[in-house]
Amino acid sequence: MNGIVHGGKIKKGSALLAMLLAAILFVLGGCKNSESISELSDDDRFNFMSYEGKSGISNIKEIELDGTLSDRCRTYKFDYKSDDFSVVGFISVPADCLKNRRAEKCIIFNRGGNCNMGLLEDSDTAAICAQTGRIILATQYRGSEGCTGYDEFGGDDINDVLSLIDICGELSFADMSDLCVGGVSRGGMMSYMAARLDKRVKKVVAVSAVTDLKASYGEREDMKEILDTFIGGTPDELPTEYEKRSAVCWADELNVPVLIIHSRDDKMVSYSQAEEMAKTLKKYKKKYDFVSYDDSVHGLHKEDGEVIRKWLEQSSL
Numbered sequence: 001m002n003g004i005v006h007g008g009k010i011k012k013g014s015a016l017l018a019m020l021l022a023a024i025l026f027v028l029g030g031c032k033n034s035e036s037i038s039e040l041s042d043d044d045r046f047n048f049m050s051y052e053g054k055s056g057i058s059n060i061k062e063i064e065l066d067g068t069l070s071d072r073c074r075t076y077k078f079d080y081k082s083d084d085f086s087v088v089g090f091i092s093v094p095a096d097c098l099k100n101r102r103a104e105k106c107i108i109f110n111r112g113g114n115c116n117m118g119l120l121e122d123s124d125t126a127a128i129c130a131q132t133g134r135i136i137l138a139t140q141y142r143g144s145e146g147c148t149g150y151d152e153f154g155g156d157d158i159n160d161v162l163s164l165i166d167i168c169g170e171l172s173f174a175d176m177s178d179l180c181v182g183g184v185s186r187g188g189m190m191s192y193m194a195a196r197l198d199k200r201v202k203k204v205v206a207v208s209a210v211t212d213l214k215a216s217y218g219e220r221e222d223m224k225e226i227l228d229t230f231i232g233g234t235p236d237e238l239p240t241e242y243e244k245r246s247a248v249c250w251a252d253e254l255n256v257p258v259l260i261i262h263s264r265d266d267k268m269v270s271y272s273q274a275e276e277m278a279k280t281l282k283k284y285k286k287k288y289d290f291v292s293y294d295d296s297v298h299g300l301h302k303e304d305g306e307v308i309r310k311w312l313e314q315s316s317l
Helices: 012-038 095-100 124-132 158-170 186-197 213-219 221-231 239-244 271-283 304-314
Strands: 057-063 073-082 085-094 104-110 135-139 174-184 203-207 258-263 288-293
Touching: 073 095, 073 124, 073 158, 085 095, 085 124, 085 158, 104 124, 104 158, 104 186, 124 135, 124 304, 135 158, 158 174, 158 186, 174 186, 174 304, 186 203, 203 304, 213 221, 213 239, 213 271, 258 271, 258 304, 271 288
Parallel strands: 104 135, 104 174, 174 203, 203 258, 258 288
Antiparallel strands: 057 073, 073 085, 085 135
């Protein structure tokens, strides 16, 4: 054919040259993005708005906080890339971090719920930031709040959490040395999964966490429809999918300290899941602490911020 596509009149050599030039421009574009981050001024390094268009971050908007929260931290909502999807995220930064130009340690916080149920509110990360004194990053997960993609309840959407860890590593004001992932309910499940997959994670905080998804399927009738929809089948039909979301099945692979917080009368995720997780961690001689409450609260208690803050400090010694 003499290197010619006759219908389009394109020479093969020209096409190869175009592909080569595109590849070079892509690499140069990536280098330029990396250089622009490293060349930020000291002031810009500590201003999250300056990261617009860098590391897949876009549409940054500062959130106006009420009361004392406005004095204790700055909070932003933004879009970021995860796989081929656009996902909504939040970040709250302690005021002292910004004032003193000092890098601060971080928590990746994972919400509970699914799709548009249990969405983060504008002040949620700010409240945790104020209580713990750490930078808080959080995701709404793909397929929610206008995000592209689909929520898989711990499937490929775990990459939405791992992508936040990547972003954290790009921020000049973030100290990655003691990175913690934590979450509530489904978010606790996601936190365990992230710790298993990413060695940058140094601690896990699991509040009212799902640790045995097969058990959850049997414990609540409403969970059956949810899990059938988001995972695609029952535990009997898809045992591997349920096991990869169940930390109790691979607790031996967790090599970081874990803080378990759970209420004895929790009706959403049974206390027995937390008990079994603690027993399994003990069996494998893993480091963990277990805080329980004699109530039915599913989620954070008002005192948990201080409990978590002290645990993070003590477990770093």
